[in-house]
Amino acid sequence: MSDRPIPYDFATSRQPGGLTVPGREFLQYVATTLAELQAAIAAGFPVTNTETYTTPGAFTHTWSSAAVGAWVTVVGGGGSGSVLAASGGGGGGGGSGEIVGPFWYSRAGAVSTAGVVGAGGAALDTSSATAGNAGVASSFGAVSAAPGAGGTSGGDGGVGGAPSSASAPAGGTAGAPPTEGTRANVLGHHASTGAGGGGGCTTIISSGGAGGSSGTGQSGGAGGASNPTNRGGGGGGGGGYDGPGGVGGDGSGTTVVAPATPVAAGAGGGGSGEYGSGNGKSGAGANGVVIVQEVLE
Secondary structure: OOOOOOOOOOHHEOOOOEOEEEEHHHHHHHHHHHHHHHHHHHHHHOEEEEEOOOOOOOEEEEOOOOHHHHHHEEEOOOOOEEEEEOOOOOOOOOOOOEEEEEEEOOOOOOOEEEEEOOOOOOEEEOOOOOOOOOOOOEOOOOOOOOOOOOOOOOOOOOOOOOOOOOOOOOOOOOOOOOOOOOOOEEOOOOOOOOOOOOOOOOOOOOOOOOOOOOOOOOOOOOOOEEEOOEEOOOOOOOOOOOOOOOOOOOOOOOOOOOOOOOOOOOOOOOOOOOOOOOOOOOOOOOOOOOEEEEOOO
């Protein structure tokens, strides 16, 4: 840090008509000191190298030679929405995947560490009442994050991903109107369950239930809109790691449009809107993610 004396009293350096020479010297002193402070702060933080794994399936993380360990975040895949039979109501939204991290993972001399990015549950395109597909668990080393479940064949939302030691947040209940999915539960300092998907609308036309919010504060997907021809909306998916859950499908008197796959890691997919003919179509769950932020010596 600079040991130069302050050249002028700031309180008296403002003069009518602009800064005096001492006033300009003072501002230059402040600028120089802040630059030195910024450099000192930067020198005190460790150098990092971040790898983000997003492609579903197994991967191998090869450690940098100077790495001592890493801050790791693991997110399970989200479940897809469900489909009910024609004129049976809207499907339930999928639950979102568990979020674990960031937690410290010591390299302990390893050359590489194995991991898995969990895929999101596949979307449905069918004319029969069918439960959505669960996502796949993600992992890094021995640490794993549970996937979200698919919406049920009765129109309830899928449960959020949770370890066996914790209760999974429930999906919303199908009905008229349906209920929202349950928000995620915090598990200690560095983990949270996934959130439940919203329930689909049955019997009386209304929008589907919204998905529950995630442990990172991301909202669940909105329920799909109802249709004037007595078709209810599908439930929204549970909220993801870095964005909202999938939106539920809109009801339709004929065929329905498949809900878009959510972008956010681990988010649940939307349930199919109620349809009068053709097939019901639900939204896929989003893939999980594994983020490895190495700390280098």
